[in-house]
Amino acid sequence: MRHFLLTTLFAAVFIVVGCSSNNDTATSDPGASEGDARPKVALIMKSLANEFFSTMAEGAKTHQSEHAGEYELIVNGIKDERDLSRQVALVDEMVAAGADAIVIAPADSKALVPALRKAINKGVVVINIDNKLDADVLAGEDVQIPFVGPDNQAGAKKVGDYLAGKLSSGDKVAILEGIRTSFNAQQRLAGFEAAMQAADIEIVSSQSAEWEMAKANSIAASILSEHPDIKAILAANDSMALGAIAAVKSAGKAGDVLVVGFDNISAVQQAIRDGKILATADQYGDKLAVFGIETALELISGETVDPSDVETPVDLVTAETL
Numbered sequence: 001m002r003h004f005l006l007t008t009l010f011a012a013v014f015i016v017v018g019c020s021s022n023n024d025t026a027t028s029d030p031g032a033s034e035g036d037a038r039p040k041v042a043l044i045m046k047s048l049a050n051e052f053f054s055t056m057a058e059g060a061k062t063h064q065s066e067h068a069g070e071y072e073l074i075v076n077g078i079k080d081e082r083d084l085s086r087q088v089a090l091v092d093e094m095v096a097a098g099a100d101a102i103v104i105a106p107a108d109s110k111a112l113v114p115a116l117r118k119a120i121n122k123g124v125v126v127i128n129i130d131n132k133l134d135a136d137v138l139a140g141e142d143v144q145i146p147f148v149g150p151d152n153q154a155g156a157k158k159v160g161d162y163l164a165g166k167l168s169s170g171d172k173v174a175i176l177e178g179i180r181t182s183f184n185a186q187q188r189l190a191g192f193e194a195a196m197q198a199a200d201i202e203i204v205s206s207q208s209a210e211w212e213m214a215k216a217n218s219i220a221a222s223i224l225s226e227h228p229d230i231k232a233i234l235a236a237n238d239s240m241a242l243g244a245i246a247a248v249k250s251a252g253k254a255g256d257v258l259v260v261g262f263d264n265i266s267a268v269q270q271a272i273r274d275g276k277i278l279a280t281a282d283q284y285g286d287k288l289a290v291f292g293i294e295t296a297l298e299l300i301s302g303e304t305v306d307p308s309d310v311e312t313p314v315d316l317v318t319a320e321t322l
Contacts, residue, residue: 160195
């Protein structure tokens, strides 16, 4: 496995296109023509309404302005992170559109594998980013798809350890999980649990808010009512963390209940500066698609023949580091 430090990023060649912030899109390079010999790469993400994924697209746009003309890119996203059927359909559509590679952040770690296997069987290079595909399902489909992304469990444990340093042994906390069939949700939960167990902190509730702010707000409000003595809420992404701080404020517990998240979106950076959120994890959303596309281009060109996993950085973000 190759490891990448923050200061040693890919020297990549990219071209990207505009995309909608709240619906699925498939917009090809406007400079492309029917005789374009450049490889065509399809980037398939989750909900573009989520700032984390729109940041991925913005990062690709930056590379377009710096390295135009190297390949054609089609950017896609789904309206709802639970819309698995639409994401499967996008895989099929990109194969039909003649994509040479698909770089995908799957909404589910299992459901996308059969469609991706079919793409590979048709000669398409497939790279998995953000949410790792299920190893057992990959083995069952007899397919190898490299994962380019961070160690989510390690990142969540960094956040959990930092939170634990602000709490005392025996304190009670709650966890807001992501979609439970997603590997990154499972790994972040495992990281949070490991940190709390090591610090002898009790997890009194762990529920899935499915990555959504509104659902997190509702669940956090219920948890605060049921467990008025909790000291912190650990959210598996920043959207849920924002929902949690709204619930904490409504319950009149601002300053008494700490909140942590994961993703380092801009709204949470401000919340950390304002003292509303204690910490988050930065997995460099603006670079994740870049890492995946670069790996795809290496495989297409034959520069790399071994489709091995690539571990990308994930770092703790606090008021001190901002």
